Every structure is written in structure tokens, then in C-alpha cells.
Amino acid sequence: MPMGMAPEIIGIRKGPVMKAARLYEYDPAMNVELKIENVSPPTINTPDGVIVKVGAAGLCRTDLHIIEGVWKDIMDVEGSLLPYIMGHENAGWVEDVGSNVTAVKPGDAVICHPFRSCGTCLNCRYGHDMYCDHGQFPGLGLDGGFAEYFLTNERSLIKLNTDITPLEVAPMADAGITAYRAAKRAARLVYPGAYVTVLGVGGLGHIAVQCLKHICGARVIAVDREPGARLLAKQLGADIVLDGGPDLIETIKEVTGGGSHVVIDFVGELGVENICWKLLRQGGELIVVGYGGTIEIPTVELVVNEIKIGGSLVGDYTELVELMEMNADGLVKMHYTEYSLDNINTAIRDFKDHRFTGRGVIVP
Ligand SMILES: [Zn+2]
Ligand SMILES: [Zn+2]
Structure with a gap:
């Protein structure tokens, strides 16, 4: 809640229950299923609160990491946040x-920036929403959008352009801007x-390819192990497409004449973090x-090659x-595969097993 606001109850949404998918336990092996159940719908508890009837919610690798417990030590040390509704x-x-x-x-019709920022802290005033001193992230530790309704605030909302439906764009809210921010930084370099x-x-990567092709003149090399x-990537305009085999480093050095000017790593684990x-x-x-994953780089490499590394x-x-x-x-455009909320566990399995390209999108 933004500082200085009285915690008065402003209004309560009508309707006794809504359908939601809730996480009950973390499991590194991911042998758990979300429970589809009826729960109380959210209520507006600040003057800037907004309840959104969810049209679609993207399924993100972060959701898999939440289930695996990767985020537990950062945001839920006691395990007391469970059960909750993911979906950001x-x-x-x-x-x-x-x-x-x-x-x-x-x-x-709206798309929801995933971070509920306060608007009054210095970081917010500089426009650095992600550094907000009082921000909240629905779907990570507090209820998100794998449900019929979810609670956010006025500041996070962007009205959709005419003729754009929530289903077409929901994953733009996180997968989309995350890819766009990285592509925009690359374009400046x-x-x-x-x-x-x-x-x-x-x-994310398929959005980055499209953004790069439209905001800078660089050649785009797309790498993925999956043929689909x-x-x-080829259909979206990537200039060179590679399968990430054992000769990846040599191939890229050869086609680029010495190495890539910028690399955007959308994987960050599974060994890719030490190839990128x-x-x-x-x-x-x-x-x-x-x-x-964990990046290990000899400091001499940083010095001799003057490479720079940063997160986004x-x-x-x-x-x-x-x-x-x-x-x-x-x-x-977002390429997506649609799943009903009832089938969210199938969507999670398909995501893990690479059974779709682009994004999986949950429709309540
Ligand atoms: Zn996400
Ligand atoms: Zn703020």
C-alpha cells in the first residue's frame, strides 16, 4: 500500500466466490499440481485499488521457478504465504x-504492468518503476491473475488500443516488456x-527478435535447441538461426568476424550462463x-576483452x-497457445516439456 494512505475499506466486489488456481507447496522436482478451487474474490482496500476481471494471464518461467522454490528464500522464508495465486x-x-x-x-480493457509501484518515492519519480521503494508484485507472494479476478492499482494499468484483446497481449505485461527493455538497451549499443x-x-526471446528488427539496424542471431x-525465429526476421550445439562459440565467432557485439541471455541456467x-x-x-544459474568468469577475461555484463x-x-x-x-506480436484455467497444470507440464512455442496463456 502506498505510504500515507489510510487503510480504509473502499468497496467490496459483489459475488461470494471465484475460481482460482492456488499453489500449496514448493517442490524442486515440480511434482506438485496447482489446486483449482473456489476462493473469496479480492476486495479493494486502498483508494487507488482496481479489481480486474482477468481476460488472460501469461504463464512465465518465473512461475516454474516459484513452484521449484527458487524464490522461497527471497520472499517466503517461513513458507507462510502459501497457498496463493500465481500469475503476473x-x-x-x-x-x-x-x-x-x-x-x-x-x-x-487494460493490460497490467506487473509491479504495483507507489508513484511517490524518488525512484518512481525518476520513472524507475522497478526500483520502487514500496512496490508489490501480484503473482509473486501475493495473489495474482490465475483466477477470475485480481487486485492491482490504478498506476499499473494501461488501456488497450482499440481492437486489441486481452488474450492477444497478456504476456506483454512481463515477457513482452522484459524482452523489450533488453532489446532497447542492446539497440543503444x-x-x-x-x-x-x-x-x-x-x-521472451521471440519478442526480442521482433523488437530488435524494428528498433535497430543490427543483424540478429537467434539460438534455440528446439526446432519449432x-x-x-526465422519467420519473425532473425538473420541467422542456430541450434546451440557444441560448436556454438566457434560458429558465432566465425559468422560475426570475432564475436557478437551484444548477447542477450534469456536462459541464464542449464549451462548457458557460462557459454553466453x-x-x-x-x-x-x-x-x-x-x-x-551462476556465472563464473576469470577476471582476466573481463580485463583483456573489456566485456561488460549486466542484468535487466x-x-x-x-x-x-x-x-x-x-x-x-x-x-x-505475441505468439501464444491458449489453455483454460482448469487445464493450467497441463499448461505447466507442456511448458516444462517444450510442447509449445511462444507463450502459454491461461484463460479463466
Ligand atoms: Zn513473467
Ligand atoms: Zn515508488
């Missing part, structure tokens, strides 16, 4: 608004003729987006606005 890539229609809300009204390598052409993902930086040329930059965290509200404009203009 949400779009839908405004259902109910708090007493101070003026930017949206019931019925408006390169010039026509330079190379940007995208590792992993999944829900490589085909998608070897794909750079001298002075190149690695942008880490995927996570889970989701994206700011304004970046989601920019991405939605590109989407409205037909430049960047």
Missing part, C-alpha cells in the same frame, strides 16, 4: 475501482552491421535476463506503453 502477466477488463481512481472505469545474439527463443523455436559471455567480441556486452529487470511502465504502441502498429 495479466490483461482483462476493469471490474471495480477505488474511490480515488480516475484513469480507468469499469469495462475498460549497436549500429547497422553489428550483431546481437538472442539466446533462447521462447516467450528456430522456425519461429564467450560469444562476445572485445568490448561486447552481455545482458542477462534469464536466471537460475522486467521494464518500466513507459516501456510497456511503448511496446503496446508497437503492438498496435502490428510490429510486435
Whole structure:
């Protein structure tokens, strides 16, 4: 809750129950299923609160990591947050608004920036939403969008352009802006003729390929082990598509004449974290987006090759606005496979087993 706001109850949504998928336990082996059950719908408890009727919610690798317990030590040391509703890539229609809300009204189609920022801390005033001192992330430790309704705030909402449906864009809320922010940073570092390598052409990588092709003149190399993902990358305009085999480093050094100018790693685990930086040329930059592994680099490599390494965290509200404009203009589209909320456990298994390309999207 933003500082200084009275915790008064502004209104209570009508209707006694809603359907939701809840996580009851963490399991590194992922042998757990979400429970589909009827729960109490959220209630508005701040003047800027907004309840969104979920139209669609993207399924994210972060959701798999939450189930595995990767986030437990960061946000749920006691394990006391369970059970809760995951789902942080949400779009839908405004259902109910708090007493101070003026930017949206019931019925408006919206996409929800995943982070509920406060708007008044210094970071928010600089536009760095992701650094907000009082931010909350529905779907990570508090209830998110794998349900019929979820609670967010006015500040997180962007009205959808005419003729855009929540289903088409829900994963843009996180997968989309995360890819866009990394691509935008890469675009600032390169010039026509330079190379940007995208590792992993999944829900994020396929958006990054499209963004790079529209916001900079660099050549895009897309790498993925899955044939379907490589085909998608080619269709979306990747200049070179590779399968990530054992000769990846040599191949990239050869086709780029010494190494990639920028590498965006959307995997960050499974051994990729210790290959990615070897794909750079001298002075190149690695942008880490995927996570889970540990990067080990001899310091001499950093010095001799002057490579730079940095992470990229989701994206700011304004970046989601920019991405939605590109989407409205037909430049960047989300490729998705739809699952009903009742089938969310199938969606999770299919995601784990690479049975779809692009993003899995849950529809309540
Ligand atoms: Zn996500
Ligand atoms: Zn803030």
C-alpha cells in the first residue's frame, strides 16, 4: 500500500466466490499440481485499488521457478504465504475501482504492468518503476491473475488500443516488456552491421527478435535447441538461426568476424550462463535476463576483452506503453497457445516439456 494512505475499506466486489488456481507447496522436482478451487474474490482496500476481471494471464518461467522454490528464500522464508495465486502477466477488463481512481472505469480493457509501484518515492519519480521503494508484485507472494479476478492499482494499468484483446497481449505485461527493455538497451549499443545474439527463443526471446528488427539496424542471431523455436525465429526476421550445439562459440565467432557485439541471455541456467559471455567480441556486452544459474568468469577475461555484463529487470511502465504502441502498429506480436484455467497444470507440464512455442496463456 502506498505510504500515507489510510487503510480504509473502499468497496467490496459483489459475488461470494471465484475460481482460482492456488499453489500449496514448493517442490524442486515440480511434482506438485496447482489446486483449482473456489476462493473469496479480492476486495479493494486502498483508494487507488482496481479489481480486474482477468481476460488472460501469461504463464512465465518465473512461475516454474516459484513452484521449484527458487524464490522461497527471497520472499517466503517461513513458507507462510502459501497457498496463493500465481500469475503476473495479466490483461482483462476493469471490474471495480477505488474511490480515488480516475484513469480507468469499469469495462475498460487494460493490460497490467506487473509491479504495483507507489508513484511517490524518488525512484518512481525518476520513472524507475522497478526500483520502487514500496512496490508489490501480484503473482509473486501475493495473489495474482490465475483466477477470475485480481487486485492491482490504478498506476499499473494501461488501456488497450482499440481492437486489441486481452488474450492477444497478456504476456506483454512481463515477457513482452522484459524482452523489450533488453532489446532497447542492446539497440543503444549497436549500429547497422553489428550483431546481437538472442539466446533462447521462447516467450521472451521471440519478442526480442521482433523488437530488435524494428528498433535497430543490427543483424540478429537467434539460438534455440528446439526446432519449432528456430522456425519461429526465422519467420519473425532473425538473420541467422542456430541450434546451440557444441560448436556454438566457434560458429558465432566465425559468422560475426570475432564475436557478437551484444548477447542477450534469456536462459541464464542449464549451462548457458557460462557459454553466453564467450560469444562476445572485445568490448561486447552481455545482458542477462534469464536466471537460475551462476556465472563464473576469470577476471582476466573481463580485463583483456573489456566485456561488460549486466542484468535487466522486467521494464518500466513507459516501456510497456511503448511496446503496446508497437503492438498496435502490428510490429510486435505475441505468439501464444491458449489453455483454460482448469487445464493450467497441463499448461505447466507442456511448458516444462517444450510442447509449445511462444507463450502459454491461461484463460479463466
Ligand atoms: Zn513473467
Ligand atoms: Zn515508488
